Amino acid sequence: MKCPFCESELGNCYLESSGFLYLTTKLHPFAGPQIAPKKDKIARLNGRKEGTGIPVQYCPACRKVIFRY
Numbered sequence: 001m002k003c004p005f006c007e008s009e010l011g012n013c014y015l016e017s018s019g020f021l022y023l024t025t026k027l028h029p030f031a032g033p034q035i036a037p038k039k040d041k042i043a044r045l046n047g048r049k050e051g052t053g054i055p056v057q058y059c060p061a062c063r064k065v066i067f068r069y
Contacts, residue, residue: 003061006062017052023069024036024041055067
């Protein structure tokens with residue numbers, strides 16, 4: 001697949017964490033996203049059945065990462 005930003009070839013990899021990955025509208029550097037207000041959360045990207053990460057595609061040329069949520 002080609003990068004939608006620069007047309008270079010995308011590579012496949014995983015975005016991993018020892019905890020859950022959240023997509024949020026605000027950064028919560030001290031408390032973390034687990035206890036952030038519900039209105040700030042867009043999605044939890046991984047659950048127990050997915051394990052420690054999610055599949056992503058990356059562009060080595062423009063350094064963008066693309067994933068589905």
